[in-house]
Amino acid sequence: MTTNHIPSTQLDPITFEVLRRSFEYTCERMSLVLKKASFSPIIYDMVDFSNAIFDNNVELIGQTANCPVHIAAMHFSARASLEKFPVNELGPDDVIMLNDPYNGGTHTNDVTMTMPIFYDGELLGFAVSRAHWTDVGGGFDTHVIGEGLSLSPLMVYKGGEPNTDLINIIKNNSRTPHYVEGDIQAQMGALQAAKNELTRLADKYGIDVVRQGMRETLDYTQKMTKNAISQLPDGEYEASDYIESDGFTDDPVRIKIKLTVNGDRIGVDFTGSSPATIGPINSPYANTASAVYYSLKFFLNPEAPANAGMYRQIDINIPEGTWMNPTWPSPVLGCTTASSSKVTSAIWLALAEAIPDDIVAPTCSDANWYTASVTDPETNETHVFSDLPAGGWGGTPASDGMHVTMDPLGNCQNLPAEVAEVLFPVRHNGFEMRTDSAGAGRFRGGVGVRTEIEFLGRGELIWMESSRTLEGSPGVNGGLHSAQQRQLLKKTDGSLKTIGGVAEDGTWYPQMLGGIRFQPGESFVFESTGGGGWGNPFERDPELVAKDVREDIVSKEKAAHLYGVILTEDLEVDIEATKEKRKVTSNES
Structure with missing residues (x-):
């Protein structure tokens, strides 16, 4: 039975909870469709994507537990899309695509598609799908344009019909054109799944009740967030972290955080952070803001529904021109992985001053994302693949850190060896937990991993971002740093050459890599670090x-x-x- 009245006060608890959970379920359906329909291993196996629904004011209502660094950045993409294509000009099954880092995007590999959802001619909300594409034609560069095809908001579907000219342009600018069309269709399928689920809700409850549920879900999370902030002691808490270099200079790039807790509000100020860099680790505003939100979410009532109600209680100041808020054309390729993880680390270190008995030590604080190409020795065909070698999480007040787990920025997975060897001319010769990589503490960090990938044909490391090569991840409350990370090239005779990090003779090589070539039979070896320790190791x-x-x-x-x-x-x-x-x-x- 359809109910069409506008609630006079608020929904009854059962209807509210059914709707709230339905918003989350809608996004879970989106992700299931995307994962099963996509063509790229980085999507269907590594789960580097996110899906969300927004209300008609483009406020985040529901999301899946995919990549946290995507979620709070996606509303910037949706709003940029709607500035170009106003709602009154859109129709059912119109879909807007963008990946422009300086127009609501993050880095060019993250492609966002936005679709309005109408019910009986009225706008109910928006479905948004973001996926990391394997290749958009770029690489390690000092100019954002060198990082690949950059798309300002463009209509990729009009009334459900694909814009084949746009899709062909994208395919012609990718080293993996065989993935592009299938991934676009998979994201379109995810958007349609959201449309189906929200339409079903409106059929059952009426559009006004569903809208009321959206409003109350936001208010509910805001209330829970206010209560959580109120439990923090008022004051100012500062911390900093850094990336060793941007790949072009040997100077550390620093992030400085000041948290100000005042009643039920919290401010995050980045004043004092390093200026924008030459190398590709700059973080656009949308990416940095997203990192702030998910980093605080761990300690501001993580049980609260994940939506924009949380954002209402957080004030962010990111000075323009810093590497946390650069201007065009600063390169940004490593923003979602290297840069956002340092935001998390710095915020957690600052919170260690406010709530030392509740804080978790920083993780490996890196996704260690790399992209490589390899030529098939039999067909001479060039393949491109990516991986995300994980590290350890930090110790907690009650337990040791998790081993070999993706940084908080994403719930992604590494590329399975079996999949890689079937699809690409590579061989996985090692994947093992790394002894002594965890930070010592009363509760130690989790350990990192040593992985070895052999190129069966000519290979090239197109891009790798990493850090923690000088002193590992910091501990808290007397806990110690984890081990240093390192990248090596293993020659066919078995000898090892350090190409990133500290070599055996003490020489340090910048950890941002690009253009490293491998002969057939040579291997890329990566040693990730663990998490920082919690508490005095002598109390363990x-x-x-x-x-x-x-x-x-x-x-x-x-x-x-x-x-x-x-x-x-x-x-x-x-x-x-x-x-x-x-x-x-x-x-x-």
């Missing part, structure tokens, strides 16, 4: 340290040096020697 239970040694998470030598735990030849705790070691070390400190 010696039995847990012994267990870590037996599981190759910590070496016997580091157990003694970092934790003060002495083990027997059978890797059991030598209780008396451990007490003496910790006592002596504490006295020396």
